[in-house]
Amino acid sequence: MNDDELDQLFARARQVRPETSRAEFAFETRLMAKLRAEQRNSLGLWGWRLAPWFAAGVVTLGLFSWGAVAEFASPMPDSMADWILVQMLVVS
Amino acid sequence: MTPPGDDADEDALVRAAQRGDGDAFAALVRRHKSRVFAIAARFARGVHELEDLAQDIFIRVFQKLDGFRGDAPFEHWVSRLAVRRCYDHLRRTKFTRDEAPLEAVEFAVRDESVEREAEARSAHEVVSRAMAELPADMRLVLTLLELEDRSVREVASLTGWSEVNVKTRGSRARARLKEILEAQRDE
Numbered sequence: 001m002n003d004d005e006l007d008q009l010f011a012r013a014r015q016v017r018p019e020t021s022r023a024e025f026a027f028e029t030r031l032m033a034k035l036r037a038e039q040r041n042s043l044g045l046w047g048w049r050l051a052p053w054f055a056a057g058v059v060t061l062g063l064f065s066w067g068a069v070a071e072f073a074s075p076m077p078d079s080m081a082d083w084i085l086v087q088m089l090v091v092s
Numbered sequence: 093m094t095p096p097g098d099d100a101d102e103d104a105l106v107r108a109a110q111r112g113d114g115d116a117f118a119a120l121v122r123r124h125k126s127r128v129f130a131i132a133a134r135f136a137r138g139v140h141e142l143e144d145l146a147q148d149i150f151i152r153v154f155q156k157l158d159g160f161r162g163d164a165p166f167e168h169w170v171s172r173l174a175v176r177r178c179y180d181h182l183r184r185t186k187f188t189r190d191e192a193p194l195e196a197v198e199f200a201v202r203d204e205s206v207e208r209e210a211e212a213r214s215a216h217e218v219v220s221r222a223m224a225e226l227p228a229d230m231r232l233v234l235t236l237l238e239l240e241d242r243s244v245r246e247v248a249s250l251t252g253w254s255e256v257n258v259k260t261r262g263s264r265a266r267a268r269l270k271e272i273l274e275a276q277r278d279e
Contacts, residue, residue, distance in 0.1 A: 001270045001277075009273075010238040012215035015208070018133030020126070023142055027129075028121040030143075031150050032114060038151070 102166050110157050117157075121150055124167060128174045134235050135178040137185075145181055149174045168249075175236070175250040182228035222272045230265035237262050 102123075108116035128149050129142065136142035152173050160169055219239070223231050236247045237258075244262070248255045 001273050003266075006266060006270055006273075009215050009219060012212050013219040014239055014241055015212035016216035018130055020129035020133050020142070023133075023139050023146075024125050024129050027125050027143075027146065028118045031121055031147055032118050034147055035114075035151065035154060 103162065106157070106160060106162070106166055109154075110160070117154060120153075120166070124170050125150075127167060127171060131171065131174045131240075132178060134239065135182055135231075145178065148181075149177045152177055172250050172252075175232070176252070179228060179232050179251070182231055218273070218276075219269075222269055222276060225272050226265060226268060229261055230268060233258060233261045234265045234269065 105116045105120050132145040136145050236242045244255050244258050247258045
């Protein structure tokens with residue numbers, strides 16, 4: 001096959017154009033529905049992705065508040081207690 | 093503020109869509125869907141694949157809309173995304189001769205005489221079956237240059253390849269297609 005024959009074949013084939021009007025019918029409606037669904041899915045997906053971080057945050061916060069409460073409830077540090085005892089002995 | 097309607101100017105629709113206005117984006121889709129379908133139909137193997145491909149293209153348009161700065165006309169920007177998405181589709185999909193896209197997607201013939209129409213359809217079928225055996229880049233470049241009758245500059249702009257690259261790929265693709273057609277003729 002030479003170039004001219006190929007050009008003629010293409011020239012004839014070019015006369016045929018895709019006819020897509022039926023496929024295009026209400027396409028934007030279907031597309032917008034898919035876009036909305038994808039946005040919902042991506043929000044849900046982000047929720048799942050963030051869940052471990054949220055759980056870790058809750059645990060950290062719990063530990064922190066437990067530590068703070070424990071420290072608040074505990075008697076004064078030993079060094080301070082010793083110091084007060086020494087002062088009382090000196091005074092007496 | 094009321095959403096811009098279908099008759100609003102393109103820049104206003106694009107700006108509104110960039111702000112997240114769904115109605116404006118739907119109006120843009122209505123405006124440009126024929127162009128996108130015409131490109132995608134050349135590479136889809138059936139109406140379902142055509143619908144999926146067109147949806148993929150417009151979802152990509154939606155995702156990249158913020159990056160559109162208006163340096164080129166919006167329709168050109170959309171066509172570029174469509175061509176690149178179709179190229180990705182070609183690279184991912186293994187076509188065989190029996191899966192040439194003409195069976196399931198409807199094609200219309202410009203020439204109305206019965207004899208010329210039959211000739212055109214036959215030529216289109218021969219070309220489509222032979223092109224189904226080409227690698228993705230060759231298929232893309234021949235479709236755009238020979239079937240869509242676009243210039244080398246247009247193809248370069250749509251694909252992102254240099255003009256020299258388009259010419260080189262085009263001539264290699266023609267040579268390969270001739271071999272395939274000769275082999276098919278001998279079968």
